[in-house]
Amino acid sequence: MKKLFTFFWGLLTVIGLQAQSEFPVQFADKDGNTFDDGSTLVLTEYEADAFGSIEMPTNLYVKNMTTESVQIGGIYTIETLDNGLFQTCFPENCVAQERTGTFETKSGTLGADELKNMQTEWMPMDNGKCVVTYQLVTYKQNTLTKEWSIDQHGPTITLDFTLIMNDIRTAGTKVVSITYYDLTGQKTNRPKHGVYLQKIVYQDGSSKTLKKLFR
Amino acid sequence: MRYITICLLALLLNACDHIDREDRLIYEKPVTTKRAVLLEDFTGQRCINCPKGTEVIEQLVAEYGDTAVVAVSIHGGPLGFSGNATTLGLATETGNEYYDHWNLEYQPVGLVNRHGAVNYPEWAAAVKEELLKPAPLNLRASATADNSQALHISITAMGTDGTSSGKLQVWILEDGITAMQLMPDGTANADYVHNHVFRKAVNGTWGEEITIKEGETKTWEYTQAIDPAWSSRNLSIVTFVYNDYGVLQAAKAHLR
Numbered sequence: 001m002k003k004l005f006t007f008f009w010g011l012l013t014v015i016g017l018q019a020q021s022e023f024p025v026q027f028a029d030k031d032g033n034t035f036d037d038g039s040t041l042v043l044t045e046y047e048a049d050a051f052g053s054i055e056m057p058t059n060l061y062v063k064n065m066t067t068e069s070v071q072i073g074g075i076y077t078i079e080t081l082d083n084g085l086f087q088t089c090f091p092e093n094c095v096a097q098e099r100t101g102t103f104e105t106k107s108g109t110l111g112a113d114e115l116k117n118m119q120t121e122w123m124p125m126d127n128g129k130c131v132v133t134y135q136l137v138t139y140k141q142n143t144l145t146k147e148w149s150i151d152q153h154g155p156t157i158t159l160d161f162t163l164i165m166n167d168i169r170t171a172g173t174k175v176v177s178i179t180y181y182d183l184t185g186q187k188t189n190r191p192k193h194g195v196y197l198q199k200i201v202y203q204d205g206s207s208k209t210l211k212k213l214f215r
Numbered sequence: 216m217r218y219i220t221i222c223l224l225a226l227l228l229n230a231c232d233h234i235d236r237e238d239r240l241i242y243e244k245p246v247t248t249k250r251a252v253l254l255e256d257f258t259g260q261r262c263i264n265c266p267k268g269t270e271v272i273e274q275l276v277a278e279y280g281d282t283a284v285v286a287v288s289i290h291g292g293p294l295g296f297s298g299n300a301t302t303l304g305l306a307t308e309t310g311n312e313y314y315d316h317w318n319l320e321y322q323p324v325g326l327v328n329r330h331g332a333v334n335y336p337e338w339a340a341a342v343k344e345e346l347l348k349p350a351p352l353n354l355r356a357s358a359t360a361d362n363s364q365a366l367h368i369s370i371t372a373m374g375t376d377g378t379s380s381g382k383l384q385v386w387i388l389e390d391g392i393t394a395m396q397l398m399p400d401g402t403a404n405a406d407y408v409h410n411h412v413f414r415k416a417v418n419g420t421w422g423e424e425i426t427i428k429e430g431e432t433k434t435w436e437y438t439q440a441i442d443p444a445w446s447s448r449n450l451s452i453v454t455f456v457y458n459d460y461g462v463l464q465a466a467k468a469h470l471r
Binding site: 049050051052085087089092093094095096097098105106117119178179201 | 260262294299324397
């Protein structure tokens with residue numbers, strides 16, 4: 001009996017995995033290489049955004065594997081959020097959460113064969129962790145009310161962010177300004193690709209200059 | 216028989232007496248002008264999809280005009296940016312209060328005549344629907360600047376259908392602000408031009424109570440100091456009357 005149960009459990013798992021791989025949309029990297037269902041992305045790289053804050057991008061994309069447009073969205077559970085905001089701009093709107101919990105994005109259309117950047121990131125305020133499980137879903141439209149509701153649940157990915165920055169001061173020492181200079185010493189508000197000098201001025205009057213690579 | 220005929224003729228002739236216009240009992244309803252629609256766009260400089268909402272607004276304004284579609288970009292919420300030593304921010308405390316009050320959860324998101332949150336792909340349909348509804352009052356706004364020191368604002372309301380009760384709100388907007396904006400392709404645009412940006416609520420965050428009867432005309436006057444950060448030539452005034460059932464009428468006037 002135990003063997004029979006194990007056999008059916010294994011069979012269901014295989015069917016489940018097969019179903020996920022046939023799901024019309026999949027998580028992917030920028031080149032369109034798909035991630036297996038249940039994958040975990042370990043994210044430790046950070047960069048400065050245009051507003052002088054730190055962000056940890058996922059560079060996560062969603063790929064439409066079909067030749068038809070699909071109405072999609074996501075359900076995500078923020079399991080750990082030590083500080084800052086978890087932001088996702090997928091598929092059409094941007095949402096920033098500052099607490100743990102389970103949330104649903106609005107739905108939107110992904111064109112045939114389209115590869116869309118999820119524009120999803122952690123915007124930390126300090127060293128710490130942020131762990132989010134993200135699941136893709138498809139939507140169907142009620143023909144009478146025209147409202148969209150979830151049709152099928154698809155693959156899941158876990159985003160495991162860890163920020164360890166030596167130049168973040170202890171809590172209470174706030175950053176007053178972050179200014180960027182290129183290697184010729186010219187001040188810029190808009191760092192592009194390349195190496196820049198980042199000058200951080202703290203509330204206590206101290207400052208620190210770091211060399212940053214923008215990719 | 217002759218006497219009866221004479222009496223009837225006398226009665227008929229008497230009935231044709233002239234009655235002054237003021238003494239007539241027939242009521243002439245005030246003329247209603249077209250309804251303007253208030254579109255509050257809750258946006259943010261950190262919101263990469265918000266420029267898509269702005270594109271929808273530009274299309275609506277091009278189609279109907281900026282006095283029929285009164286668009287206001289309210290910067291705030293978690294993706295709003297208040298500014299720092301190096302970068303200009305457009306979010307305000309009042310904008311954040313509005314975002315929280317309406318329990319908004321994503322951006323860009325709009326309120327079309329304050330009938331609940333509307334996602335930007337549906338703004339055009341919602342605006343079209345509201346434009347067809349009758350308005351129970353007319354609103355007019357005008358504003359002049361006093362040597363770039365102060366704004367003198369005049370709002371006139373005229374009741375056109377029954378008695379209208381609600382709150383009168385007066386806002387200051389600014390066009391043509393160049394400030395950082397994250398774009399849908401993930402880049403940051405430091406030269407992005409922000410239009411119809413909410414700057415200040417002149418008569419309190421939630422306006423002031425008013426009641427106006429059909430045929431009645433009321434005027435309100437305000438003086439507002441011009442913030443040195445504002446460009447006075449790009450300012451405009453938005454006014455609207457709202458209650459629990461939504462916005463009754465709105466109007467916009469550029470600074471003269």
